[in-house]
Amino acid sequence: MDTISRVAVTPEAADLLRRLRAEHGPLMFHQSGGCCDGSSPMCYPLGEFATGPSDVLLGTLEIEGVAEPVPVWMSAAQFEYWSHTHLARGAAGRQVPRSLAHAE
Numbered sequence: 001m002d003t004i005s006r007v008a009v010t011p012e013a014a015d016l017l018r019r020l021r022a023e024h025g026p027l028m029f030h031q032s033g034g035c036c037d038g039s040s041p042m043c044y045p046l047g048e049f050a051t052g053p054s055d056v057l058l059g060t061l062e063i064e065g066v067a068e069p070v071p072v073w074m075s076a077a078q079f080e081y082w083s084h085t086h087l088a089r090g091a092a093g094r095q096v097p098r099s100l101a102h103a104e
Helices: 011-024 076-082
Strands: 007-009 027-031 042-045 055-061 070-075 087-089
Touching: 007 011, 007 055, 011 027, 011 042, 055 076, 070 076
Parallel strands: 007 087, 027 070
Antiparallel strands: 027 042, 055 070
């Protein structure tokens, strides 16, 4: 049975992730579902944000030029709202201050 792709990345975001990977090492995303900035996907060095049973692995981003896949996590509570959605990670607009992408 084929699995449903839940995540994708735009070309601009892939460029940004290649730069972040070169500077910070392996990466991960987490979207907590809090209010304001907490509802935005956050990019962290892999393992810097602790995931657990209250998180859902949506999938991984395969990015040319990045050695390892980039896992994309979401809180289980937020996933209840987004479970039927395919999410594309982009690089345009305001970046969340606590995310690695904010520094770029």
